[in-house]
Amino acid sequence: MQPIRVAIVGLGKIARDQHLPAIAGNPDFALAATVSPRGAGLDDVPHFPSLDALIAAGVAVDAVALCTPPQVRYAIAVQALAAGLHVFLEKPPGATLSEVVALEAEAAASGATLFASWHSRYAAGVEPARAFLADRRIDRVTITWREDVRVWHPGQAWIWEAGGLGVFDPGINALSIATRILPKPFFLREAILSLPANRAAPIAARMTFSDAAGTPIAMDLDWRQTGPQTWDILVETDAGDCHLAKGGSVLTLPTGTETQDDHEYPGLYARFATLVRERRSDVDIAPLRLVADAFLRGERETVEAFED
Template identity: 70%
Template sequence: MGKIARDQHLPAIAADAGLVLAATSSPNSPGVEGVPHFRTLEALLAEAEVDAVALCSSPQVRYGLAATAIAAGKHVFLEKPPGATLSEVAALEALAGAAGVTLFASWHSRYAAGVEPARAWLAGKRILGGRIVWREDVRHWHPGQAWIWEAGGLGVFDPGINALSIATRIWPRPLFLESATLSLPANRAAPIAADLTLRDATGTAMTMDLDWRQTGTQTWDITVETDGGMLALSSGGAVFTVPGETRHDEDREYPGLYRRFAELVEAGTSDVDIAPFRLVADAFLRGQRETVEAFED
């Protein structure tokens, strides 16, 4: 019941006629007036009638919570990133399959209004190259969140994985990491900035500039150069621009996620796409580290 739960999950659930917020759980934060609240997930599962659980905890503790919910026969919605490691997510997928419940690794940025139009527009084009610039102010978006600077917290890849979730959705071919430089503050275990070069099997490159030290205007842009002109996705994927056309539709990321989750539960299937997470893991595996000045929140 932290910031993302209150800002995004609760409004999306409330707006969907097919969903009911049956209970909440948090060891420290209060619940919602009129809704049963429990300090632990185990207590919630023992006392509340629920069909599914949305886990909005930090990724370092996500596996244990998800495994507990799956063992209780509940469908599970995982906030991004889906876990602290790829192995954890693979284990959860196997547990969900054995239990016959749905597991959904959600990527909210894929549900931004411009993403599917971008995917469709690029499908018939020859891609010449692409660039991601994802720069924001960590003090504004993650104030006092110490977990994000710890091992497994991802640092600047917490927002950066949103860009990668879009890139892996719209790019017609699989992307892999060629090189990376990670900038780690002297007093932190996770990077505050990163530069990546990705390529696909044809050798076409997409570069990525991540930085958490941006002040003023925030930048969440992806551009792709093609033989038919340039595609631009800005404002995190909400604004779609190609030659002769610009679209800017309303925010529908989290409502889209919950619709998808409900569809998966109804169909008895799971959706556990780890392509964005795999690229982040590759950056930590292969990237060069550089130490930069200490960061104080």
């Protein structure tokens, strides 16, 4: 079986750190090209300033992985789908819910695969946690996601602009896990979003969710943490605690602790290969919907200006 020829669109930090190694390590894929309006490409791989230029050059490509900021992703995805290309969307899948719904319809009409990826769902502890929680009574959930934006997004001005999500860029990772492991859907009760005086997106947020049974779910997001980073989800149940740490790679259950190596992006590309071979799409907007609810319903407070 021939490998899926994939082009990366947007050759920034996430593409270089995660997508390129995952593609290189998966025999189902071959890197066919890179696309970026700025900077150089890779040695021995065709490079283009735009998707238009790639398509016009006639380079054989089956799929694209869109690693651009979400504000510009919709138009590129529409163009790729219209050309019959399968599309892998880096998270979040779009700048708005309406864009993602429209893309799903475009993919269905074109017959191409559309994959809205949530890399944190592929952390090693997520599926075992989901299995443990499936038949438990959930008493309380506490989500703490605190990191240093200067480490993870240095100089990335787009992330502070409208549509860039601010602290919800990492926070949506926690929500992608929570919506996967918790057995019941949950929804926002209240939120306080902290916006720096000089930015359009929040640097911190405190939220309260609950499910239909009234189970309390508290979420604390902050982009100002220095030193050790905190990516924890604690679920208290009638059978003991389920604790996911380090973004889901470390799972502690009443029976003990399991730690495994990171395989998030290899897992994503394995899933994408299956979807492409089966001509199916996977477009789950639940995490993005909860973020949209926070912006819709949350109170705003202004905090001190932030300089990168």
